Amino acid sequence: MTADLTGPVHEALAGLPLVDHHCHGAVAADLTAAQFESLITEGEAWPGVSPFDSPVGVAVRRHCAPLLDLPRHAPAADYLARRADLGWPEVNRRFLAASGTEVFCVDTGYAPHPVTTPAELARAAGAAACEVVRLEQLAEAVAARGVAAGAYAADFRAAAEEAVRRPGVVAVKSVAAYRTGFALDPARPTDSEVTGAAARWLARGGRLTDPVLVRHLLWTAVDLGLPLQLHTGFGDADVRLHHADPALLTDWLRLTSGTVPVLLLHCWPYHRQAAYLSAVFEQVYLDVGLALHYTGPARCRAVLEEALEITPFRKLLYSSDAYGVAEFHHLGALAFRRGLAGLLQARVDADELSLPDALRIAAWTGRDNARRLYGPPVSEAARASSGRPTRKV
Incomplete structure (x- = not known):
């Protein structure tokens, strides 16, 4: 082991069971x-x-x-x-187990490939899993069933309330960054605005891209009372990156202050803007998932250092945003452990941070901040080692 991978912070993070607060399934096929x-x-x-x-x-x-x-x-x-x-079952098992993750919070709303369910992901890893409900998928399902424009708002609200009552659901998510971007009127739309927009969308069909209905979706998420995850920054070619800057949400965040936690996902290259928002709004949290495995262990430390320049330490969470290949569940965890340990250990060595503080920050970021927000279930192994009962959700 090289000197870069030694020290008490590295040892602590290497052995820390992680909560991956946002990921997807692994492909269940060769x-x-x-x-x-x-x-x-x-x-x-x-x-x-x-x-x-x-x-x-x-x-x-x-x-x-x-x-x-x-x-x-x-x-x-x-x-x-x-x-x-x-074969895919053994490949998935090896990488998921190697990630050292005790809980996966799985976004089940994106599955262009046959992927593992949260329960299947958990079994392969010897861990636990919970679900994150994607709201655009629910809205499109409501439209596909057939609904009058005047009934759309109530039907969508009912579908969302039913979805979040499912066992294991801990959060909701929006991909507004992809559909409209964040340069939206921050105000809650009126009933007549929603009905008019629904009439236009239902007549046109297709994906939910109407700005009024996206605003309605975000405000419905606030009303549901669960943590709200928002994709920001880096993504595939469908996103217009300059429209996915979380700083564009500033006015909406002012209006929703004191409501639900807002989790800014991924963020790169806008992780500094996200850090600012987390420093000035009580309800804002962030991660740099996705960027972790795309930059890899060679560069993820730099991304984490920039994200932590002003972010309060109780506001940064770990996620892999792994989708499809289980390599990304493992690689995201590895990059996070090494990158965070390297920067914290360097601050300890420079006497800018005490070792107890560094160990506390490591545990907060890798596991405890997510537990505090979501209260997700813990694995049987974690329960046995801690003596605490496993939460049933």
Whole structure:
């Protein structure tokens, strides 16, 4: 082990059971080489440009290959062949277990591939899982069933209330950043505005992209009373990145102060704006998930250092935002542990932070901040080691 990976903070984070407060399922099928490559990029696998020849592709070959019994930096062809030989159940089991995650908070609203359910993800990892409900999916399901424009608001509210009463649901999520961006009128729309917008949308069909109905969705989320997760910043080509800057939410955050926790997901390259919002609004929290595995252990420390420049330590959470390939559940956790431990240990060594404070911040960020907000279930292993009863949700 190199000097960079030693010290009490590294040891503490290496052994800390994580709460991944936002992730997705892993694909429950064997993948072709092209399918795997498409899942390790937010763009596309363009002709002549392999996603393996990118920071995340290099990180997969370096840090994931050993878990498939391959040498570090194994060639991509060898990696894909070994993955195929093992089969998806064993691949998923190895990477999910290696992540050291005790609870996965799973967004079940995005599944263009056959992916594991929260329960299946938990079983493969020997962990626990809970659910995050995606509100745009609910709204589109209400529209697909057939609804009069004047009844849309009440029907959507009823569907959302029913969804959040499902066992294991701990939060709701919106992808408004993709659908309209955040430069919205912050005020709650009137009933007549919602009815008019619903009439236009129901006549047109398609995805929910009407700004009035997106505002209505966000305010309905506030009324539900659960933590609200919002995708911000980095994503695939559907997002207009400059419209996904969380600072555009400032006026809406003023109006919703004192209501529900608002979790700004991913944030990069706007993690400094998100940090500002977390420092001035009581209800705002953030993570830098997704950026962790795309920058990899080689650079994630820099992202975490920037996110923590002014963020209160009780406001930063861990997430992987892993989707599709279980490598990302593992790689996100590994990058987080190493990046956070490196920056905290450096501050301890420079006498800018005491060791007890560093250990406390590590535990808060990796696990306890999420527990405080969501109260998610804990795994049986964690229950046995702590002596606390497992929460039934």
